[in-house]
Amino acid sequence: MNAFESLPFRPADILLPKDCEYSKWSVVACDQYTSQPEYWQRVAEYVGRAPSALRLILPESCLEGPNVETDIMEVNNTMTRYLREERFCTLPASLIYVERRLDNLRLRRGLVGMVDLEQYDYEPGAEAQVRATEGTVMARIPPRVAVRKNAPLELPHVMLLADDPEKTVLEPLSARKDQMEKVYDFDLMERGGHIAGWRVSGETKAAVQSALDALDNAALQREKYGDAAENGKLTFAVGDGNHSLAAAKRFWEEKRETLPENERETDPARFALVEIENIHEPSLDFEPIHRVIFDTDTSTFAAEFTAHRTEWEAEDKTLGERVAAAESFCRAYIAAHGGYIDYIHGDDTARALGEKPNCAAVLLPPVEKSGLFLSVLKNGALPKKSFSMGNARDKRYYLECRKIR
Numbered sequence: 557m558n559a560f561e562s563l564p565f566r567p568a569d570i571l572l573p574k575d576c577e578y579s580k581w582s583v584v585a586c587d588q589y590t591s592q593p594e595y596w597q598r599v600a601e602y603v604g605r606a607p608s609a610l611r612l613i614l615p616e617s618c619l620e621g622p623n624v625e626t627d628i629m630e631v632n633n634t635m636t637r638y639l640r641e642e643r644f645c646t647l648p649a650s651l652i653y654v655e656r657r658l659d660n661l662r663l664r665r666g667l668v669g670m671v672d673l674e675q676y677d678y679e680p681g682a683e684a685q686v687r688a689t690e691g692t693v694m695a696r697i698p699p700r701v702a703v704r705k706n707a708p709l710e711l712p713h714v715m716l717l718a719d720d721p722e723k724t725v726l727e728p729l730s731a732r733k734d735q736m737e738k739v740y741d742f743d744l745m746e747r748g749g750h751i752a753g754w755r756v757s758g759e760t761k762a763a764v765q766s767a768l769d770a771l772d773n774a775a776l777q778r779e780k781y782g783d784a785a786e787n788g789k790l791t792f793a794v795g796d797g798n799h800s801l802a803a804a805k806r807f808w809e810e811k812r813e814t815l816p817e818n819e820r821e822t823d824p825a826r827f828a829l830v831e832i833e834n835i836h837e838p839s840l841d842f843e844p845i846h847r848v849i850f851d852t853d854t855s856t857f858a859a860e861f862t863a864h865r866t867e868w869e870a871e872d873k874t875l876g877e878r879v880a881a882a883e884s885f886c887r888a889y890i891a892a893h894g895g896y897i898d899y900i901h902g903d904d905t906a907r908a909l910g911e912k913p914n915c916a917a918v919l920l921p922p923v924e925k926s927g928l929f930l931s932v933l934k935n936g937a938l939p940k941k942s943f944s945m946g947n948a949r950d951k952r953y954y955l956e957c958r959k960i961r
Contacts, residue, residue: 683788
């Protein structure tokens with residue numbers, strides 16, 4: 557058996573842009589700032605005509621727009637043009653160790669590679685080694701499949717969590733940086749902080765594999781999770797980007813049926829580029845995802861809100877119960893009084909939107925990240941839009957790419 561073959565996470569042929577200004581290339585995840593078009597306009601003005609990942613993604617706010625098919629075609633054409641113009645260098649069979657200094661100056665570590673979609677499942681009751689932590693909105697998958705269907709490249713904003721309290725996988729890499737090739741080092745736009753990456757190879761890559769093998773060990777998981785471990789090994793939990801990963805899975809399932817058996821093991825669509833992070837990283841904050849209701853009468857909302865807020869603010873409520881109560885309230889309110897809902901990352905952003913005319917915000921309490929793996933093993937995924945890892949500017953920025961055709 558080849559190295560990493562028994563694991564759901566493994567090295568990938570990673571593409572990095574070349575001969576460009578990285579601070580203009582790298583843009584934040586497409587599912588951020590969905591109700592703030594001025595953010596994306598500001599990014600477009602900063603990027604100008606420079607080569608950029610901005611032209612290789614479709615902001616989520618455009619997925620239901622009137623020109624979505626044209627927009628998708630334009631993205632795919634730009635990917636093809638960038639490949640033809642040889643705008644990338646290839647790091648074969650590689651992992652990239654990432655250190656990101658956030659805007660608040662805290663350090664966050666990660667490791668970029670690819671996940672085997674055969675070992676990921678977003679369905680309720682899944683026992684796969686890689687599982688969703690939140691409920692998947694099935695209606696959100698087809699538009700993302702449409703984006704991926706004819707794309708020659710993928711750019712990841714998916715972040716997988718590892719439950720590594722002893723800090724055996726990522727943290728030792730920090731001490732080995734002088735033994736690795738640095739492949740990028742630059743400031744991110746829009747207060748995204750500073751990011752640097754090193755190619756992991758040789759003995760260091762072998763050490764990563766050994767550490768991941770240990771985390772994947774069934775006996776260790778029984779020791780950590782007790783009887784809940786009977787529900788199958790849980791090696792990674794999806795922290796961010798579950799709908800994008802679910803779309804990659806759906807697309808792979810469709811393509812798999814068209815392939816002969818001997819091509820299914822290695823077809824590039826079987827895998828998806830991701831970044832893994834340790835859930836025990838001190839800088840990895842779990843924050844609630846707030847609800848903002850638009851086009852509503854604020855006085856009516858205030859009266860309803862006051863009557864129901866204890867349903868999700870009571871201290872004895874679990875995270876899942878809080879989110880379910882807030883979501884139920886918002887849906888019932890909209891059904892009775894009209895308006896529409898959006899899901900907003902960041903306390904300040906939600907408050908600012910809630911103070912706009914005919915808008916109201918439901919702010920959920922802080923989230924405690926300990927016990928997430930045990931909760932997923934015992935009870936399955938949390939309700940949709942339960943938590944966010946950090947605020948919007950802390951989300952993953954697009955940088956690495958991978959060929960998927």
